[in-house]
Amino acid sequence: MTSFRSWVTTVRLHQGATAQSLALARVLVLGIWVVFVLFDPLQQLTHLPVELFHTYGVFRLLPDGLWTALLTPAGLLGIKALLLVVLAWALLGFRGARAMAVAALVIGLIYLQLKKGFGGHWDHRELTLVYVHAVMLLTPAWDAFAASRRRVPARRPGVYSASLVAMSLIVIVQYLFIGTARLFIGGPGVFMDGTLQNWVANRNLRPNPFGFDLGTLFLAPEWAIPLDLLFLGGTALEFAAVALLFLKPGWLKVLLAIGLVVFHGAIFLMMNVAFPENMVLVLLFFDLAWPLQRIRRGHDSDGVLVFDAESAHARAIVRRTYARDLDGRIRFTPFGSAAASTLELGDAAAADGVAFVSDDSVTRGEAAVTETYFRLPGWAVFGWLRGATRSGDSLRERGKVTEWFVGPHTDTLPAMPAGERILD
Numbered sequence: 271m272t273s274f275r276s277w278v279t280t281v282r283l284h285q286g287a288t289a290q291s292l293a294l295a296r297v298l299v300l301g302i303w304v305v306f307v308l309f310d311p312l313q314q315l316t317h318l319p320v321e322l323f324h325t326y327g328v329f330r331l332l333p334d335g336l337w338t339a340l341l342t343p344a345g346l347l348g349i350k351a352l353l354l355v356v357l358a359w360a361l362l363g364f365r366g367a368r369a370m371a372v373a374a375l376v377i378g379l380i381y382l383q384l385k386k387g388f389g390g391h392w393d394h395r396e397l398t399l400v401y402v403h404a405v406m407l408l409t410p411a412w413d414a415f416a417a418s419r420r421r422v423p424a425r426r427p428g429v430y431s432a433s434l435v436a437m438s439l440i441v442i443v444q445y446l447f448i449g450t451a452r453l454f455i456g457g458p459g460v461f462m463d464g465t466l467q468n469w470v471a472n473r474n475l476r477p478n479p480f481g482f483d484l485g486t487l488f489l490a491p492e493w494a495i496p497l498d499l500l501f502l503g504g505t506a507l508e509f510a511a512v513a514l515l516f517l518k519p520g521w522l523k524v525l526l527a528i529g530l531v532v533f534h535g536a537i538f539l540m541m542n543v544a545f546p547e548n549m550v551l552v553l554l555f556f557d558l559a560w561p562l563q564r565i566r567r568g569h570d571s572d573g574v575l576v577f578d579a580e581s582a583h584a585r586a587i588v589r590r591t592y593a594r595d596l597d598g599r600i601r602f603t604p605f606g607s608a609a610a611s612t613l614e615l616g617d618a619a620a621a622d623g624v625a626f627v628s629d630d631s632v633t634r635g636e637a638a639v640t641e642t643y644f645r646l647p648g649w650a651v652f653g654w655l656r657g658a659t660r661s662g663d664s665l666r667e668r669g670k671v672t673e674w675f676v677g678p679h680t681d682t683l684p685a686m687p688a689g690e691r692i693l694d
Contacts, residue, residue, distance in 0.1 A: 283515045284434040287557055289422065290647065292430045293363075293414035294558035295437060299402055300361040300371070302547050303378065306399075307353050312346050315384065323387040329380075340384060349384070353377045363416025368407065375403050394444050399547050401440045402554070409433035414647050421596050422647075435515070438554045442511045445530070449508030464494035466501040473541040485540035504533045514555050527552050565654045569644035572599045573628035574613060579604035584623040591642045599645045 284291065320341050325332070339345050353374065360371035382396055410429065413422045452460060459465070470485040488497060507529050517523040534549045557563075575591060577584040588602055603609040605625075613627045626638035633641050636656075643653030 281435060281515050282518050283438060283555065284431045284557060287431040287434050288559055288563075289410070289413035289425075289430055290415065290559035290562060291557045292409060292411050292433050293416070295434055295554055296406060296411035297361055297415065298550070298553055298558065299399070299406055299437070300357055300374070302399060302550055303357050303374065303403070304354060304361065306547065307350060307357070307378075307381070310350075310385075312350055312381075312385065313343060315341060315346060315388065316343050318388050322389070325383060325387060326392070329383045337384075337387070340380075346384070349377065349381060353381055363412050363418055365418040367412050367416060367418065371403070371407055375400070375407065378403070394448065395545050395547055398441060398444045398551065402437050402551065405436050405440060406433075409436070434554070434557075438514070441548070441551045441554055442514060444548070445508040445511040449505045452505055461498050461502045461505070464498065466497040467494050470497070470540050473543060476542070478542050482539075482542075485542070488540060500536070504536075507533055519557075523555070527555055562650045566644050566650045569628075569641060569650075569653070571629040572601075572645070573626050573641070574601045574603060574609075575638065575642060576603055576605055576610050576613065576615065576625045576627060578623050579606075581623050587624055587639055587642075591646070594646045594649065595642075596647050597645075600642060 320338060323337060323341060325337065340349055356370045356374040356377060360367045360374055364370075379400065382392070382400075386392055410422075410425060410433065413425070413430075456465075467489065471489055474483055474485045474489075507526075510526060511530065514523060514526060517526070530552055531549050534545045538544050575588060577588050579585070591600060592602065603613075615625060615627065615632060622634040622638075624638045625632060625634045626641040628641070631641075640653050640656040643649040643656060646653075
């Protein structure tokens with residue numbers, strides 16, 4: 271009984287999540303915002319009389335002159351451009367990214383008020399994205415995949431998992447609340463007598479912004495009961511979304527997520543109601559860093575980079591690695607040191623410039639450099655590409671584009687500081 275209770279109450283969603291997992295969730299959320307704003311025809315609001323515009327809630331505290339200025343061609347273009355800039359800044363993780371993410375949320379709310387001020391209503395398509403964004407601001411979502419590189423402070427165990435669960439919970443709760451409201455306000459009658467079919471007919475009578483009328487194919491009387499059952503099944507699926515918190519990774523979890531996406535897809539095709547943001551947010555239920563973990567498989571152990579202290583190229587490799595090893599996974603020692611004598615270097619020699627010693631292997635030269643990339647935050651794919659192409663080029667011989675990512679040439683590199691990771 272105890273084990274069953276533990277199985278039911280243990281939150282398994284995002285167990286073992288890493289900084290990379292949370293950072294990719296950040297990219298996903300802010301990326302949705304970027305696409306939403308980039309392709310939104312906001313400028314069309316200039317065709318509407320300003321007299322029809324009205325504000326909601328706290329937006330009434332802002333002066334009317336602000337809204338009048340924003341509802342001009344220049345104002346609408348300006349707020350759209352400004353929102354895209356702060357979103358891109360926060361997504362890429364430049365210095366001050368969290369402050370930019372806060373600014374993006376505030377500007378985004380003003381942006382949505384502009385869209386809704388002519389008679390629209392705030393629905394869970396936008397609000398779910400807003401809430402997930404707000405929760406993300408409270409998490410260490412910039413510990414990885416950030417352009418402004420910094421050493422990550424020590425985090426409490428499970429902080430990345432908890433952050434992702436909190437963000438995912440917003441998406442799960444929206445389904446639960448909508449299903450609960452439908453069941454307790456309209457049920458059971460809302461699932462009978464062709465209710466969904468009537469909604470399909472109603473939506474297809476309205477102007478269609480997507481250019482198709484597939485829903486009209488399901489208006490015959492024989493479709494009434496199948497559509498009612500589909501509606502009931504979709505509501506049951508919304509309740510079942512809670513199970514995502516407790517399911518182990520596997521096909522059942524994948525099928526449940528696919529079911530939610532298919533449910534939204536059916537609404538889009540039959541009723542011309544699009545919820546693309548909600549469909550993409552379903553990806554929050556998965557560890558987006560999993561492909562990177564698969565690439566790093568077999569290269570997960572920490573190690574020691576042994577280098578030729580007389581070689582400028584080897585010292586440059588060490589300095590680059592030291593600067594980018596934000597997790598402190600790699601230690602360093604020169605050939606001939608006391609620490610190097612304790613390592614099983616095998617055939618590795620100073621003539622190769624560098625050697626990388628891990629728990630299960632010893633690599634030399636460019637292969638050793640490749641091994642270091644597998645262990646650097648955000649560099650696993652680059653390491654995989656180096657290994658896959660079997661490139662013999664040294665870092666200093668690579669082009670300017672790669673140099674922008676990898677770092678400057680030897681003559682401009684800072685000195686490698688001493689510390690506990692430098693073995694004498």
